[in-house]
Amino acid sequence: MNDLEARQLRYFVTVAEELNFGRAAERLGMTQPPLSRAIRGLERQLGVHLLERTTRQVTLTPAGEVFLRDARTALEAIAAAGRRARHAARPAPRLRLAMKADTDAGLLPRILSAYQDEDAALAVELVLGGRGEQAQALREGRADVGLLVSPFDDRDLDFEPLLTEPRVVALASTDPLADRPSLRLADLVGRILPDGTPADQDGPPPLNGGRGPSTAQPGLVAGTQQKATDLTQILSLVELGGIVCFPTVSVARRYQRPEIAYRPLSDLEPATLTVAWPQNARSAAVAAFVRVAVSIAAATQDHEEAPLSAAT
Structure with missing residues (x-):
């Protein structure tokens, strides 16, 4: 088998992401016929079918799913090699x-x-x-x-x-939960984290990136419709009652504010x-x-x- 080219990988990844040759060709700035020929040539070169094509849809075969993952990794490595080389060539x-x-x-x-x-x-x-x-x-x-x-x-x-630290919950000092000396995740039902995740779940952010209707408690400021990523912005929203967050103990020590209450959570995993x-x-x-x-x-x-x- 001849060596694969980055161009072939880029073509395939784009088709696999779009699952539509027309949209993929548009993204690549080319017409559809040469893109289709290039994908067929790649399949002949590999000796496997990467895509199932019908008149209505394009889907990945099991071999295509594996190749997609590795092709992305290879393209990522090629781009990284160029960045590292340019960085190493800088005068300082x-x-x-x-x-x-x-x-x-x-x-x-x-x-x-x-x-x-x-x-x-x-x-x-x-x-x-x-x-x-x-x-x-x-x-x-x-x-x-x-x-x-x-x-x-x-x-x-x-x-x-390097270091493992406990995490605490930061909530508005006016929140009724601030009257308790310690909490559990289940106590945070209805409150949200900066990425839109329900605070009582402490799980990964939702697929919609945290946008959508607020689940803030009655009487609290409605949750933000955009993800808050800067700590200053996050703490400002915590002060207003829009969200809660789970900072480490060291962060809580550095950002003591009268408008924010930090409380231990007995069942919250520490951060490393x-x-x-x-x-x-x-x-x-x-x-x-x-x-x-x-x-x-x-x-x-x-x-x-x-x-x-x-x-x-």
Whole structure:
């Protein structure tokens, strides 16, 4: 079998995503006949049928479903290789650190200080993103190392856990639940998280991205129709009673406000801060950052702060 080309993979992925040759051709900026010929040629080259075609629909075969997953991974790797090469060719390359703001458990300043002591010549560039975007930034070559909160998609990544922290619920001080010293997830029925997930489920965000009718408690401000991702925005909505959220204890300590009550949740899983990097990374700078991060986290755990008190 001859080597596959990136062009063939891109054509197939587009058809598989659209399940319509006309729409796929439009996305690719070409006409339908050469796209159809290209897909047939790919199937002959592989010796398998990737798509079932009828006059009414196009569907993936079992072989096509497997090939789609691997084709996406291959295209992702090709794009990442180009980004990493361009980054390495910069006159003053930087270590790109992917993270979500305020999810570093207070470790980042100490990690950066210790890292600069090891390699003062290499600056660190922060690649900030929303929830769940850090792992993809590493796979796509947009970042070299990341601070991620588990669980996350660890495909093609290596990682080391740094610090595990309890999470609490942040709710408006005017919420009736704020009068209780501690809560359970079931107590949060009717309240929503920043991504639109029902707070009593603590599950993944809904497929509609959290948009839709509010399920806020009567008397509270209606939930936002757009996802809140910035911590300042999230806490402002918590203050108004529009949402609740599950920050770690370290975040709750840093953002004490009279309008917000932080309460323990007895059945809420803790959060683990993790340092992660691409499996194929061979960078001394990445290795140094990981070594420093693990060392700082271990020292922090040895001098763990007292638990968060139940305060508004």
